[in-house]
Amino acid sequence: MNFDSLKGAWADDKAGDIPLPIRKVPLSETHSIVSKLRRNMKREFISQAIGFVFLILVALRSFKNTWSVFIVSIAIFLLLAQTMYYFSRFYLFYKAIGRYDLSLRKSIYHIAYELELNIEIYKGFNYSIWPLVVLIIIGSMSTSLLVILIGLGVAQIISFFLFKLYVRTRYGKQLAELKKIMEDLETEE
């Protein structure tokens, strides 16, 4: 066996005689990292919208006194502003990612860069909104400033570790492999 005989066998291979599954492509069931990310972003957006409505309802039903109304209202405003800002960033990313017609090096570089950047934005988004969510819930239920502050601190710590672990579990392996391919392509022999 040598490369010439292999090339002959390769050229004679009748793999192309099988019809392509053009009509069987399920548009929603795709398994690339880009598609996975897009699907997760859509789900995230829907769950955030539902969560937001739920949170406002909880807050409106349980106000205890004037100053908690003030704190909760500020928190809701901040939460809304941050959510809008981050989701506009995610939308731009959603539209930009996934060009498959570039050269391999450019494509991998683009996907790895955008993926890493948006993972960091996603983490930042969650680190900032979860303490606000806790503030709204506790603020609308408790009148004790100490309870609110403790809840805020605990939420901050938990969200930090939880979302770090979440993105590492969800995208860590793929991102590490993309980076490895990128480094491999960057290296001039």
Add this chain to the structure above:
Amino acid sequence: MQQVEAHSGILYKICRIYQDNPADQHDLLQEIMLQLWLSYDSFRGDSQFSSWMYRVAFNTAIVFFKKEKRRQNTFTTAPYHQLPEELHTVSDQDEQLRIFYMAVHQLNKVEKALIFLFMEGQSGKEIAAILGITPLNVRVRLGRTKDKLKYIIKTLGYEF
């Protein structure tokens, strides 16, 4: 899609190179078909259709992670990989291809792309444009990949 049909053999071969399991090969083929469909607007006709298709197919195959086993980069040409004492000669074309695919699955993703384009008879310049590296880099990497592939085939017990 008629143009894709005309090059369908390329797609099947890419799927066989990147996935060893028939179910995963089928999934990857569907994924490539989908991405070809979605990316078709970007084909402007200033390059060959096959070159554009290679780009889309490789970019899809490389970011396709489903059910993929951790086989890449596990092979090394380090001396502890013992060559068998006796190497078998293979003359049957189908058997040669079977051994070839078995060996190719031990290459990393970039090496797979290189060896595929070499088997397709692409020039160094064309390979460089598809992968986005220099022609010199292609020459060096391709030589190294071919040596690695030869060595893997020998460790599988076949002469090369």
